Amino acid sequence: MSRKTALxxxxxxxxxxxxxxxxxxxxxxxxxxxxxxxxxxQDAGMFDVSHMTPVDVRxxxxxxxxxxxxxxxxxxxxxxxxxxxxxxxxxxGTVIDDLITYRMTDEWYRVVVNAGTTxxxxxxxxxxxxxxxxxEPRHELCIxxxxxxxxxxxxxxxxxxxxxxxxxLKPFNAVSEGDWFxxxxxxxxxxxxxxxxxxxxxxxxxDGLLAAGVRPCGLGARDTLRLEAGxxxxxxxxxxxxxxxxxxxxxTVSFDDADRxxxxxxxxxxxxxxxGLPRFVGVLLEGRGVLRAHMAVATPQGEGELTSGGFSPTMxxxxxxxxxxxxxxxxxxxxxxxxxxxxxIVNPPFVRLGKIRVPGLND
Numbered sequence: 601m602s603r604k605t606a607l608x609x610x611x612x613x614x615x616x617x618x619x620x621x622x623x624x625x626x627x628x629x630x631x632x633x634x635x636x637x638x639x640x641x642q643d644a645g646m647f648d649v650s651h652m653t654p655v656d657v658r659x660x661x662x663x664x665x666x667x668x669x670x671x672x673x674x675x676x677x678x679x680x681x682x683x684x685x686x687x688x689x690x691x692x693g694t695v696i697d698d699l700i701t702y703r704m705t706d707e708w709y710r711v712v713v714n715a716g717t718t719x720x721x722x723x724x725x726x727x728x729x730x731x732x733x734x735x736e737p738r739h740e741l742c743i744x745x746x747x748x749x750x751x752x753x754x755x756x757x758x759x760x761x762x763x764x765x766x767x768x769l770k771p772f773n774a775v776s777e778g779d780w781f782x783x784x785x786x787x788x789x790x791x792x793x794x795x796x797x798x799x800x801x802x803x804x805x806x807d808g809l810l811a812a813g814v815r816p817c818g819l820g821a822r823d824t825l826r827l828e829a830g831x832x833x834x835x836x837x838x839x840x841x842x843x844x845x846x847x848x849x850x851x852t853v854s855f856d857d858a859d860r861x862x863x864x865x866x867x868x869x870x871x872x873x874x875x876g877l878p879r880f881v882g883v884l885l886e887g888r889g890v891l892r893a894h895m896a897v898a899t900p901q902g903e904g905e906l907t908s909g910g911f912s913p914t915m916x917x918x919x920x921x922x923x924x925x926x927x928x929x930x931x932x933x934x935x936x937x938x939x940x941x942x943x944x945i946v947n948p949p950f951v952r953l954g955k956i957r958v959p960g961l962n963d
Contacts, residue, residue, distance in 0.1 A: 605650035606742050606799035610806050614816045622716035624651040626819055633820035637913045640788055640825055641954050644748035644755075645817040646809050651715035654741050654781075654796055655722060658708050659733035666701065666709060668862055669728055671844060673854040677703035681774040683785055686852055688721065689864030693843040693871060697721050698834055698852075700785060702774045710774075710781065712743070712794075714834050728863070741781075742802040744795045746814060747825075749954060751792035758808040759795070766793060787822065789829025789952045827919060828912050830882060830948020836893055837880075837907040837921055845871055846923060848880030848948075876926050878904070882948040883920040884958060885934065887941035891920035896935040897943075901927035906934065914951045915961060921948065 602625040611618070616627035627648070629636060639645045657666065666674045672686030682703055688696045697717040702710045713721040718737065725735045746755040756763035762777040766784065769775060771791070774783035781796040795805065810816070823833070832838055838847035845853065845868055853868060854860075871877065883906065885891055891909030904924030912919045924932065933940035946958050 603651075605648055606803060607648045607650065607744075607806055610803065610810075611648065611816070614810070616816070616818065619819065621819060622651060622714075624715060626651060627816070629818040629820045630816050633818065633824070634913050636815060636817040636821035637824050639815040640748045640790055640817060640821065641914055641951070642749070644746060644750040644792075644814045645821065646806070646814050647745040647747070647817050647822055648742075648806075649745050649794070650742040650802070652743055653713050653715070653718045653722075654738045654743070655711045655713055655725065656708065656736045656738055657711060657725075657733065658736070660707055661730065661732055662707050662709055663703075665728075665730060665733050667860055669725065670701065671853045671862055671864060671868075673857065673860060673862075674701060674703060674709065675857070676854070677701075679773075680704055681769070681776070683772040683774055683783060685772075687838075687844045687849060688724070689844070689862075689868075690840060691864060691867065693845075693864040693867030694840045695834070695838045695842065695844060695847065695849075696724055696840060698832060698838070698849070700783070702783060704774075704776055716835060740798065741796050742799050744797075744802050744805060744809075745786055745788075745792065746795065746809060747786045747788040747790045747792035749791060751790070751814070754812045754814050755793055755795070755805075755809060758805055758812070787829075787831060788825040789831070789949055790825075790954065824910055824913060827908055827910055827921070828914055828949065828951035830921070830950060832921070833908060842923075843868060843871060846878050846880065848921070878923050878925055879927070880907075880921065880923050882946040882950060883909075883922050883932065883934065884944045884946050884950075885918040885920075885941060886943055889918060889934075889936040889941050891918045891934060891943075893920075895920075897922050897924055898933040898935060898940060899924050899927060899929045901925035901929065904932075912950060915956055915958070917961070919950050
């Protein structure tokens with residue numbers, strides 16, 4: 601039986617169409633995925649992401665342990681509330697999950713993990729944790745993402761004193777005040793908040809945001825928005841079969857401290873030394889068709905594969921992310937229904953903060 605978030609009745613009242621996602625009944629849309637997408641790019645939309653799980657890491661050695669657990673280095677987090685995007689790796693350097701870690705104090709970090717990987721993430725973290733470090737999944741907490749150019753203006757007044765503090769945050773920072781934990785983070789390429797709180801408070805917040813004109817948005821719009829923003833999706837663009845170096849995520853791996861022995865480091869260093877790493881690129885279809893994950897990509901150096909693909913509502917074009925052989929190809933062919941269709945290699949993001957970032961399309 602699928603699980604339901606605390607906002608399930610609100611979704612029903614808003615006319616949601618549900619799908620099963622990682623064992624949860626989640627809204628795919630509320631009538632128009634296209635309108636929901638545009639609402640986030642042009643105004644404000646909200647997403648129930650309570651299927652994801654905040655995990656609190658506590659203990660006197662929390663910082664040093666997380667420096668070992670994660671490929672990125674939490675020592676970069678110099679101030680309370682600062683956030684860090686990282687991958688958590690196997691010993692072979694492949695991706696267990698991608699996640700955001702917030703440093704609240706030297707002895708308290710909050711890690712937010714993906715819905716489909718929660719159980720294995722928590723099991724891995726607890727297995728790796730030394731004595732004195734606690735790893736506590738906070739299943740009682742709900743998460744509501746409010747995204748778009750008007751998201752902060754519409755959400756902050758509904759959050760009391762915490763809202764004023766959150767509105768003053770710089771991107772990739774968080775504040776914990778009263779019943780709220782609020783991060784200036786998101787998965788859409790737009791400004792906004794990811795708001796964590798208890799079920800009753802989040803239900804009340806949803807109703808207030810709805811009254812303020814914030815549009816409910818489902819997983820469909822969430823996917824087209826993150827694809828335009830060039831953001832990876834776990835299970836498609838990376839998983840336990842590939843490393844971050846082969847997934848466009850080398851920037852999330854910190855090798856700066858030669859003495860920091862994070863899990864998977866030796867494997868990644870060997871992969872770097874061997875060379876010939878595949879390219880992870882954005883793809884813009886020049887011919888007709890819609891890009892989809894797993895389509896073959898023909899390049900002069902050999903065959904690659906689309907990891908994500910779809911139609912960009914903002915650009916009116918078909919776009920994707922692909923893993924292709926090393927080389928300097930600027931154009932490729934995507935095989936659609938057995939036929940090669942020309943496409944251009946571009947650097948993601950395709951769209952950020954409402955602006956098209958692809959040269960030649962943003963004039």
